[in-house]
Amino acid sequence: MKIINTPKELSAYAKAQKDAGKSIGLVPTMGYLHDGHASLIKKSASENDVTIVSVFVNPTQFGAGEDLDSYPRDIEHDCTAAEAAGANVVFHPEPGDMYPAGYGTYVSVDSDMTKVLCGRSRPTHFRGVTTVVAKLFNISAADRAYFGQKDAQQLAVIMRMVSDLNMGIEIIPCPIVREPDGLAMSSRNTYLSPGERTQAPVLSRSLSAAKKLIDAGERDVKTLRDEISRIISCAPDADAEYIEFRSFPSLDECGGRISGKVLIALAVRFGKTRLIDNIIVNI
Numbered sequence: 001m002k003i004i005n006t007p008k009e010l011s012a013y014a015k016a017q018k019d020a021g022k023s024i025g026l027v028p029t030m031g032y033l034h035d036g037h038a039s040l041i042k043k044s045a046s047e048n049d050v051t052i053v054s055v056f057v058n059p060t061q062f063g064a065g066e067d068l069d070s071y072p073r074d075i076e077h078d079c080t081a082a083e084a085a086g087a088n089v090v091f092h093p094e095p096g097d098m099y100p101a102g103y104g105t106y107v108s109v110d111s112d113m114t115k116v117l118c119g120r121s122r123p124t125h126f127r128g129v130t131t132v133v134a135k136l137f138n139i140s141a142a143d144r145a146y147f148g149q150k151d152a153q154q155l156a157v158i159m160r161m162v163s164d165l166n167m168g169i170e171i172i173p174c175p176i177v178r179e180p181d182g183l184a185m186s187s188r189n190t191y192l193s194p195g196e197r198t199q200a201p202v203l204s205r206s207l208s209a210a211k212k213l214i215d216a217g218e219r220d221v222k223t224l225r226d227e228i229s230r231i232i233s234c235a236p237d238a239d240a241e242y243i244e245f246r247s248f249p250s251l252d253e254c255g256g257r258i259s260g261k262v263l264i265a266l267a268v269r270f271g272k273t274r275l276i277d278n279i280i281v282n283i
């Protein structure tokens with residue numbers, strides 16, 4: 001497996017692959033890879049001739065006072081994990097390679113979909129995500145890019161950007177990978193104290209309970225939200241930031257009743273750690 005550090009070198013590599021008729025899959029990550037990332041890399045490796053995994057803690061998607069400096073990093077582990085899952089290249093640039101002096105261009109999806117859910121408490125986040133993802137798409141010349149459904153709003157925003165800007169890359173959504181107790185895998189789970197970690201599965205437990213009610217015919221948003229809220233409040237350190245019902249991928253708010261493809265999305269704080277989780281149901 002190759003490790004490439006500069007956009008120029010990755011562009012040259014990607015061009016050579018394209019000239020040789022090879023297809024390219026891209027798995028964008030911020031590193032500290034876990035089994036959720038490995039599932040994306042394996043899927044890309046099964047569908048493309050070449051898989052590029054980017055490992056870049058993107059400063060533009062962190063707001064003031066967020067965890068940019070403390071975000072966990074371990075590039076040696078990431079290279080081993082990426083190679084084991086089938087990657088051909090790890091792209092690991094420095095911030096100055098991606099945003100050199102004089103940098104001034106940003107890509108932003110200018111619609112309510114970036115202002116709701118996580119956009120409410122992280123108003124500049126999605127602009128940073130779409131900017132870096134657009135750059136990664138250009139540098140890698142990928143045919144397909146793989147994103148986890150865990151960040152469902154990010155997935156919807158990237159799909160919007162790709163459609164709006166006629167980017168010609170296929171976005172492949174991939175299922176959430178969970179710990180045995182149901183907690184959705186995330187590099188940020190490492191921030192949880194042992195006590196918080198024990199309580200954190202309330203997110204997935206509350207979503208499973210809602211799904212069970214929906215399977216039994218419940219469609220009323222208030223009833224479903226009350227049940228999710230009741231289960232989350234069983235965890236003494238949990239503080240729910242939002243429990244929302246939105247159509248997917250438009251992210252329009254559901255009225256009193258759910259129908260169609262619905263995202264049920266949660267953000268819950270445990271002390272300084274903010275966890276997100278979701279399910280998408282089709283009614």
Ligand code: PAF
Pocket residue numbers: 028029030056058061129132133151154
């Ligand atoms: O989901 C992530 O890890 C990041 O938001 C992404 C897509 C790699 C962009 O930095």
